[in-house]
Amino acid sequence: MQKKLMTTYLFIISVTMVVAIIISWHKGNEHIQETIQKDTQVQGILLLELLKKEPEGEAIDFQAYANWYAEQANVRLTIIDKEGTVVADSDEDYQVMDNHAYRDEVAEALKGRTVSRIRYSKTIGIPYLYTAMPMDLANFDGVLRISVPLTTVKNSAMEMVRYVLYGILIGAIIAIVVAFLVTRRFMEPLKELTDAATRISEGDYDNKIYMRHNDERGKLAHAFNEMTIKLKLNMWNLRKRNEEFEAVLSSMINGLIAVDEQYHVFLANEQAKAILGVEGSLLDKSIYEVIRNTTIYHVLEKSIEQQEYIVDDTIIADEKERVIRVYANPIYKHKSASRTLGTLLVIQDVTDIRxxxxxxxxxxxxxxxxxxxxxxxxxxxxxxxxxxxxxxxxxxxxxxxxxxxxxxxxxxxxxxxxxxxxxxSTDQDKRVDEYDIKEIIDEVLDILEPKIKKKNIEIINDINQGLTYRCNRDRIKQLFINLLDNAIKYTEKGQVGITCSRDEQGLKIDIWDTGIGIEEEHIPRLFERFYRVDKGRSRNMGGTGLGLSIVKHIVELYKGRIDVVSRVGEGSRFVIFLPYGEVNE
Missing domain, CATH: 1.10.287.130 (Signal transduction histidine kinase, dimerisation/phosphotransfer (DHp) domain)
Structure with a gap:
């Protein structure tokens, strides 16, 4: 408490010192500028009088005058004719200087007025106080300009402020000593309160203060006891909120990592570790230490640098070659704040989406x-x-x-x-009922009869009557049409067969042929849309390239699976398993 009071006194004294220095600097600088302005005007008048005493008819060496006077008075002297041409300058080569007719102070002096201006000198490269006055000599009409660098003004002002600062410091030291003595005297009765506060800070919220005073100290003790009760309740609420927050983090499907301004992780969920393949705790560690991915570094650093939302994709080089999307956004304490508390990274596995x-x-x-x-x-x-x-x-x-x-x-x-x-577009089939599989296949074979007769292919239909399955009749019929049509299409001679059986798990369908077969390298891509083993041959046979893709999606709709076994020149076999209980009305 004493330290806080002393800090407050020091703050007040410091503010007072700063205000006094600023006022002293401003007023001193203003006063010195006015003094130098008047001095330069007086100097100019005296110099003009000196020039007027030069013998008439003789050319005046203005450059010599400029050099001599500038050296004596420690100023810059410039003489300009009425056309604005510089004829002499004490600091620069007047022959290469720009025309000064349009300089503010020169233009005013050419009109017959004495003026002073503060302006940045492009020639010298520092700010100057310019005082210009008209020159009316026997053999010359123009402008006499005396310039003083403002660094001289600032140095003079600093000298004055220095003495003011010495006085303020002496007063501040005296004030600090007095403040220390006063605060120490009033701190002793608060020792009990301080000890109690220390015990509460260590988690002892049942501690009470018994102070027998009827003044403000007694009221403070009572308020402290009330605060202890409320603090205990607030801590209970805070723990509850933390548990809820941790539950939300652990329930997120995306990874979340928060880093502070020093790139240390202060918040992370388990999903982030799973997506990035990181083991162990991430907290209080540098993100460069626990994550090895340049894209994440780039997104994070760019978000911090530009203070804006950044998103980018990267590849996790593991056995699955996963694609992740990284979102980075600055964390502000509130919307109107300009400084961030860190950066939030949201990591999403977009492999399937990609x-x-x-x-x-x-x-x-x-x-x-x-x-x-x-x-x-x-x-x-x-x-x-x-x-x-x-x-x-x-x-x-x-x-x-x-x-x-x-x-x-x-x-x-x-x-x-x-x-x-x-x-x-659907995850459950509609209009399902118990249907006889043999009846469905017989209808399919009737539809394909013209193709069967045209190619003179033997059909082996090994399905028993009464074999039923709960399904959408049209959907399963479409599955059989696509598979059998493919088998007939790619079998020039021989047989196409179909068998079905059932067990406690589901329905097994086996469709085979003795056709041309499929090379092993093509089998993994058979069910892709528009994928053809032989594009020219498929188009000539009237295929759309979507038949097997439709078959696969129907099987997946029923939560089943499909396997393919094929050998070139021997034929192909498609084995489908459709489980029970996965389709509901």
Whole structure:
């Protein structure tokens, strides 16, 4: 307490000293400037009188006068003719100096007035006090200008302020000694209060003060006891808030790190450590010590330097090659504050988002290409028909057949895109019921019968009657159509088979063929949109490139899985497992 009182006294004394020095400096500087201004005017008048006494008819060596007088009076002397040309200067070579006709003080003196101005000298490079007055000699009309550097004024003012400061310091020392004696006398009754406050600061909130005084000290003791009770309650609330805050941090899906102005971590959650692959505590450590990522450093330093929100992406070079997004934003105590308390880093794993964005871009690009191909073909043949080919019935019919094929291909592509979009936009299938799988497959084989007969392929349908599954009939039917159509399409001769079985876990579907097979390097990408093993062959067979992608999304809709086994020249096998209990109405 005594230290605080002494600090207050010292602060008051310091403020008083500063105010006195500022006032002394301002008034002293102003007074000295006025004195020097009057002195330069008097000097100019005396110098003009001296010049007028020069014999008439003889040329006056103004430069010699300027040098002599400047040396005697410790000023700068400049003589300017009525055209503004400098004819003599004590500090610079007058022959290379600019025309001074438009200098403020020179312009006024040319009009016959004596003036003084404070202005920065471009020639010398320091501020000057200029006093200019008209020169009216027998052989010369112009301006006499006396200049004094303001450094001289400041030095004089400083000398005066120095003496003022000595007096203030002596008074301050006396005031400090008196303040020390007075505060020490009044501090002894507060010792008990200080001891009690120390015990409370150590966590003993049950401590009480018993001070038998009816004056302000007694009131203070009572207020202190009341404060202890409230403090105990506030600490309980604070601990509760801290627990809630820690629960919120641990529940965040994004990582959070807060660093102070010295780049030391003072707040971090477990998710940040998990995303960045950091072990151990981050608190009270330099972020450069616990995190090794230049992008995070760059985002953090740029946010601190520019005092603004910064975001950037970086790659975590681990076995998964994860992409993370780093947000950095200054931490202010309140919105109107100009100084920050540190910087907040929010770290988000955007690997999946980046993959989805890449898939979206690829999908748009592929859709554009796939739509453009049939449209270009249709427009080309229509244009040919319009320019005369329609008169040839044989050519016209052939072109119309091609247009019909391309139109059908376009229609199939749009239907597949709509189907894929519908599947992706839902996480649960609708209109589900218990359906007989054999009945669904029989309908699919009836639809594909023309293709089967055309290629003379043997279909092996090994499914028992009464095998049911709870599903959306149209969705499962579409799955079978796409898989069987693919098997028939890429089997030139031989067999296409389908078997189904069920157990306690779910339904197993096995569709195989003896077709051309798939090279092993292509299997991981089979279910990508528009991915084709042989692009030219697939287009010639009428494929849209979305069939297997639709199959995969239907299987994922039912929380199932699909595996592919294939050998070139021997055929392919698609094995699908659909679990029970994952689809609800």
């Amino acid at each position: 993959k989805l964005e890449t898939m979206r871009k690829d999908f748009v690009s592929n859709v554009t290409h796939e739509l453009n191909t049939p449209l270009t073909s249709i427009r080309g043949f229509v244009d040919t028909l319009k320019h005369g080919a329609i008169s040839d019935e044989k050519i016209a019919n052939r072109f119309l057949d091609i247009i019909d094929i391309e139109t059908e291909r376009l229609s199939l592509l749009i239907q597949d895109i709509l189907s894929l979009s519908a599947i992706e």
